[in-house]
Amino acid sequence: LTGLTAVASQEGVAAGTLDAIATELGTLARRVYGARRRLGLPADDRAADLEAAVRAIETVLAARGASLDEAIAASIDHARASLPRALAASIERVLVWLARRPVEHADHISTTPLEVVLPGWVPLSRLLGTFYVVRPIGRGAGGSVLLGVRADQRGRPDRELVALKVPDYSGDAARNLSEHEFERLFREEAGALLALPEHANLARFITFDASAQPKPLLAMEYVRGTNLERTLESGDLTTERALAIIDNLLAGLEAMHAVSIAHLDVKPANLVLRDATGDAVLVDFGLAGRRLRAGCGSAFYGAAEVWMENAGTTEPFPTDVYAAACVAYEVLTNSVLMSGDALQKVIDRHFASQPAADTLAKLDRTPHLAPLAELLRAAVSRDPKRRPTAARLRAGFAAIAPDLRRLRWPIAQ
Structure with a gap:
């Protein structure tokens, strides 16, 4: 969605972009539905409707000159019905912004690919210690989780993907610890994982780099599944x-x-x-x-x-x-x-x-x-x-x- 706001005109939206966004939003809507059901809260599965509405926007854009109003209004309605309020509001702002982009000939427009949004502290080189950051995986307890590879294996087809856990000094941690104490605890506890045994039901420990800059990191096996x-x-x-x-x-x-x-x-x-x-x-x-x-x-x-x-x-x-x-x-x-x-x-x-x-x-x-x-x-x-x-x-x-x-x-x- 952030990358979508970088286009100069409606024709600047790269083919497949909205289809990919529709798939991700549909997945998220299904997760919200499942979570509400497990919590015993009222739930209505609108994921398929949301996906179809967002994909309809791409169809309208491909028709060149057709009005986006109806497709965008339907997408906003389905987003409000199936997603958390704050996220639905963000989607609404982006789609309304897209509707206001000028219509130009595609020959004169350069498209901007969707960029992966990394935490602001990740260096421009994407190097953390001896690892190269590929993309974010998500946020875990106490920190960010990033997908990475060893820097010297970046170009190899058999490279091993790893999950990099990096401490993130959040407001919750600040209530109990200083940032120095927080990172010291991370180092102490991550160091204990040296004793972690290899086991079929445990992600494999790879390394702990306490001196990595700008933050210490814990590297574990990236489990596909x-x-x-x-x-x-x-x-x-x-x-x-x-x-x-x-x-x-x-x-x-x-x-x-x-x-x-x-x-x-x-x-x-x-x-x-x-x-x-x-x-x-x-x-x-x-x-x-x-x-x-x-x-x-x-x-x-x-x-x-x-x-x-x-x-x-x-x-x-x-x-x-x-x-x-x-x-x-x-x-x-x-x-x-x-x-x-x-x-x-x-x-x-x-x-x-x-x-x-x-x-x-x-x-x-x-x-x-x-x-x-x-x-x-x-x-x-x-x-x-x-x-x-x-x-x-x-x-x-x-x-x-x-x-x-x-x-x-x-x-x-």
Whole structure:
């Protein structure tokens, strides 16, 4: 969308640009729809309508001289209905701006390709330490995640893609730490990943460069595949597959905990289903380390101790188990275990004497789901010391899996 605003006229829009934008907006609209469904909020899948409306703009532009008003109005309406308000407003501004561009002959117009928008601190050379930045992947816990390659392999067809995690000193971090302290903690915890074992369910550790400029960086294997969050949004699962994902997640955590490293940000977005094998692989180790820190984790999956100022006094491994149990419930039911119509209400649920008591009580009332409720109840105990280890939780799921496999996914609906 940013690149679209660089064109000098309507004819300056490169062929395929709006088609690509339509695909991305449709994907985002489907993610919004899936997220609202899992949260129990009203949801209406308008992704296909949004895609068609945006593609219609390209058709109108190709007709040369036809009015854009109707196509743009339809796109704006569908964006408002299917996307977050702020994003829909941004799309509206860009499309209205496009409608006001002059109409000229294409022969006299030079097109401007869509540019990848990198964080402002990335050097013009795109070099971070010994790595060359290809494009942004997204934002993870505590920092930016960039796709990169080793600088000396840029031109090689067999180059290895890596995920570069770089600390990002945000407003949330500023409430607790100075920027110097924030980067020092990043260095300490990332250095602990030297002990991370090679495991089928863990992204491979490549290197940690504490002296890279302008920021230290953590390089991990880039796992090709779809993350679990998007898989859940598409509804493309079976109970057998869901159980395999849970086992993969717990196997990865078991391997990490065996070398005294906790992940500390377990959630569906940080589990990628590897294209080559189908294995669920834990990624984004930006918060991983040997101790718990205030603010580690995410609202729907972070145990009560995550949100407490004295978080550092608690063992970190039960926090992973708590989050894994929340993910396990979501994988099996396609709905979140801790729900609420505002983030603070979601976080408040973690502080209950027995988190998710009402939801688990519903499982108890179905005889063949009572063992699952019992297992999850122990794993999300308010007291970290009462939670099972990742190994024991994995064994518990293996014991009840034969009965669960007979149920249609999503279960408990």
